[in-house]
Amino acid sequence: MSSSRRATIGDVARRAGVSKATVSLAYSGKRPVSEATRQRIFEAAEDLEWTASESARALAMSRTATIGLVLARSPEVISTDPFFPRFIAGCESVLAEAGMGLLLSVVATEEDETAIYRRYATGRVDGVILLDVQTGDRRPALMRELGLPAVLLAPSPAAAGLDDAGFDNVGDKSEDEVETTAFPVVLAENAPAIRDLVSLLVEAGHRRIAHVSGPLRYVHATERRNAFEAAMLEHGLDPSLVVDGDFTAASGRSRTLELLDREPRPTAIVYANDVMAIAGLSLARSRGLLIPEQLSLTGFDDSDLAAHLSPGLSSVSTRADEVGATTARTLLATLAGVAVPITRVDGPTVIARGSIGPPSDLD
Amino acid sequence: MSSSRRATIGDVARRAGVSKATVSLAYSGKRPVSEATRQRIFEAAEDLEWTASESARALAMSRTATIGLVLARSPEVISTDPFFPRFIAGCESVLAEAGMGLLLSVVATEEDETAIYRRYATGRVDGVILLDVQTGDRRPALMRELGLPAVLLAPSPAAAGLDDAGFDNVGDKSEDEVETTAFPVVLAENAPAIRDLVSLLVEAGHRRIAHVSGPLRYVHATERRNAFEAAMLEHGLDPSLVVDGDFTAASGRSRTLELLDREPRPTAIVYANDVMAIAGLSLARSRGLLIPEQLSLTGFDDSDLAAHLSPGLSSVSTRADEVGATTARTLLATLAGVAVPITRVDGPTVIARGSIGPPSDLD
Numbered sequence: 142m143s144s145s146r147r148a149t150i151g152d153v154a155r156r157a158g159v160s161k162a163t164v165s166l167a168y169s170g171k172r173p174v175s176e177a178t179r180q181r182i183f184e185a186a187e188d189l190e191w192t193a194s195e196s197a198r199a200l201a202m203s204r205t206a207t208i209g210l211v212l213a214r215s216p217e218v219i220s221t222d223p224f225f226p227r228f229i230a231g232c233e234s235v236l237a238e239a240g241m242g243l244l245l246s247v248v249a250t251e252e253d254e255t256a257i258y259r260r261y262a263t264g265r266v267d268g269v270i271l272l273d274v275q276t277g278d279r280r281p282a283l284m285r286e287l288g289l290p291a292v293l294l295a296p297s298p299a300a301a302g303l304d305d306a307g308f309d310n311v312g313d314k315s316e317d318e319v320e321t322t323a324f325p326v327v328l329a330e331n332a333p334a335i336r337d338l339v340s341l342l343v344e345a346g347h348r349r350i351a352h353v354s355g356p357l358r359y360v361h362a363t364e365r366r367n368a369f370e371a372a373m374l375e376h377g378l379d380p381s382l383v384v385d386g387d388f389t390a391a392s393g394r395s396r397t398l399e400l401l402d403r404e405p406r407p408t409a410i411v412y413a414n415d416v417m418a419i420a421g422l423s424l425a426r427s428r429g430l431l432i433p434e435q436l437s438l439t440g441f442d443d444s445d446l447a448a449h450l451s452p453g454l455s456s457v458s459t460r461a462d463e464v465g466a467t468t469a470r471t472l473l474a475t476l477a478g479v480a481v482p483i484t485r486v487d488g489p490t491v492i493a494r495g496s497i498g499p500p501s502d503l504d
Numbered sequence: 505m506s507s508s509r510r511a512t513i514g515d516v517a518r519r520a521g522v523s524k525a526t527v528s529l530a531y532s533g534k535r536p537v538s539e540a541t542r543q544r545i546f547e548a549a550e551d552l553e554w555t556a557s558e559s560a561r562a563l564a565m566s567r568t569a570t571i572g573l574v575l576a577r578s579p580e581v582i583s584t585d586p587f588f589p590r591f592i593a594g595c596e597s598v599l600a601e602a603g604m605g606l607l608l609s610v611v612a613t614e615e616d617e618t619a620i621y622r623r624y625a626t627g628r629v630d631g632v633i634l635l636d637v638q639t640g641d642r643r644p645a646l647m648r649e650l651g652l653p654a655v656l657l658a659p660s661p662a663a664a665g666l667d668d669a670g671f672d673n674v675g676d677k678s679e680d681e682v683e684t685t686a687f688p689v690v691l692a693e694n695a696p697a698i699r700d701l702v703s704l705l706v707e708a709g710h711r712r713i714a715h716v717s718g719p720l721r722y723v724h725a726t727e728r729r730n731a732f733e734a735a736m737l738e739h740g741l742d743p744s745l746v747v748d749g750d751f752t753a754a755s756g757r758s759r760t761l762e763l764l765d766r767e768p769r770p771t772a773i774v775y776a777n778d779v780m781a782i783a784g785l786s787l788a789r790s791r792g793l794l795i796p797e798q799l800s801l802t803g804f805d806d807s808d809l810a811a812h813l814s815p816g817l818s819s820v821s822t823r824a825d826e827v828g829a830t831t832a833r834t835l836l837a838t839l840a841g842v843a844v845p846i847t848r849v850d851g852p853t854v855i856a857r858g859s860i861g862p863p864s865d866l867d
Contacts, residue, residue: 212596233575243608246596246605248600391808420809427814427815445754446753446779449754
């Protein structure tokens with residue numbers, strides 16, 4: 142999130158292959174710039190982590206210098222889901238530079254959530270970040286009604302109402318509605334990484350692969366489980382070895398116990414997060430199983446510990462901080478009048494470590 | 505943080521041994537209530553997690569329904585220090601109930617910090633929470649100048665400018681200044697738990713005990729190290745087996761490697777956080793050491809994983825969520841006109857698990 146030298150407008154212009162004046166125009170909106178050029182400039186600025194001074198000026202004139210984020214989850218989730226603190230850290234790294242703050246509100250019910258957004262709209266925030274977007278989400282319509290600028294973070298095109306072709310997060314709305322419903326989307330997909338993990342295990346020779354899911358009320362947990370099942374089917378393998386965890390270490394331990402007692406037992410377990418995988422790894426070792434010879438394990442999140450266990454835990458880097466930074470940057474660009482309909486962040490990436498190996502037939 | 509039944513004003517009155525009317529008066533401030541009684545009532549409300557409706561009414565009339573929290577640390581710290589997300593979750597659990605939001609700002613320099621507080625004071629927040637309080641801290645004076653209500657969270661009486669006798673967070677100020685400088689303090693001490701851990705290890709028979717510290721630029725890391733050295737001296741043991749970690753898994757691993765190569769090597773290691781301890785435990789096991797027979801280890805934070813490793817990691821519960829909730833509740837009480845000069849939260853507690861045992865002489 143830090144760079145040795147701060148990028149300049151010249152760097153952005155060079156990278157985008159345009160003049161400095163064009164970069165300036167793209168940000169100020171004073172004269173029209175083609176959408177393709179504007180997109181290229183924005184991507185260059187994105188890559189170089191550059192914030193336009195015009196953008197900064199526009200932001201400085203904003204009434205509140207505040208971005209709103211409403212979490213419709215229990216406060217405990219903030220502390221147990223490793224995505225949140227990293228996402229918020231990423232947001233703050235961008236907001237701090239722009240001299241802005243993040244207003245965090247936690248709500249228990251949909252009613253409370255609506256009330257908060259209504260309060261936000263009375264000049265309390267300049268715009269909001271919408272997390273956990275789902276199909277049929279009522280918030281985009283509410284934001285439109287309230288005139289609140291917003292950015293959606295979505296874990297899949299479907300969740301954002303996007304078809305494969307691109308920007309269309311409006312479902313079956315009429316053309317009239319399209320123009321006003323559409324919000325910028327930041328897309329960070331979960332499924333491809335799970336598919337890659339399963340492929341890696343299958344290539345290593347595994348056939349009996351189990352999945353310990355997260356709590357299925359969360360979209361990202363459901364997506365990881367669905368992706369696991371789809372990947373197993375693609376390889377012609379039985380996708381039914383799925384047990385429900387809840388992202389806690391306790392469930393990682395108890396579900397692993399359950400799986401290790403099956404006959405025949407799985408030779409590999411794909412966990413929906415690192416905490417469950419680390420508890421499972423520790424349990425398996427205490428039972429005398431050799432890792433990875435007798436059991437391969439994989440996590441998700443690439444937490445700080447994963448790389449420094451012995452053996453290292455194979456995991457998936459979600460780049461939550463980059464996702465947070467990109468989401469904040471997209472919202473700031475929106476507030477500065479720059480249209481950024483859709484930004485795909487580099488998806489989560491598999492990081493293979495010592496916890497994956499070929500299965501032995503020793504047991 | 506959740507309870508099966510919401511407490512009522514009657515529950516608070518019973519627990520404090522007063523009438524419901526007195527509880528109401530203590531919160532409304534409409535007629536005087538003795539300081540001792542008020543304190544007792546507040547503690548009862550605290551224990552029962554009850555928020556006075558009078559307090560709620562006062563808060564509803566507040567201009568901003570927002571509490572400010574400025575972090576003068578790098579954004580990364582939010583995601584790597586497990587205390588922050590839990591502390592914030594605890595704050596939010598109380599603020600959400602009061603219909604309030606938390607405005608988070610991250611700053612790089614003291615100048616930026618002052619600028620943010622000045623902006624906060626222009627009707628943007630009702631009050632602020634001051635973390636990482638140190639002796640000679642300039643923020644209390646700034647809050648007074650700006651007229652911003654504040655609560656200090658301090659890890660030791662000294663850090664809050666308190667002497668052992670009680671409330672005196674004003675240092676060498678004149679009496680005139682005392683009245684206006686003093687802020688409510690929430691006190692959550694680190695040192696006693698480290699002393700308890702060392703005692704536990706000494707009682708188990710350990711003599712060569714090492715400490716892997718956190719980054720010493722943080723007050724709480726320094727306090728843990730100082731407490732370790734003091735405890736070793738109290739037991740007549742050599743306190744010099746201290747190596748500097750930085751709270752990351754990488755440093756936990758590398759410092760453990762270093763300690764295990766010493767001759768004679770330590771029989772126990774006290775780590776300044778769980779992540780370093782878990783990396784150390786994993787490394788020690790991969791080297792064939794039996795835990796705890798050949799090496800005892802302890803962490804700090806009591807993270808979700810600690811209880812569910814095999815063996816379980818002995819650790820220290822910091823109750824960061826309770827500390828956050830208490831801090832938020834203290835600030836809300838302050839805003840509602842209730843004087844709560846000092847609140848001691850139950851200090852961190854040692855949780856002994858399988859990673860501590862008598863040292864063997866097998867090696």
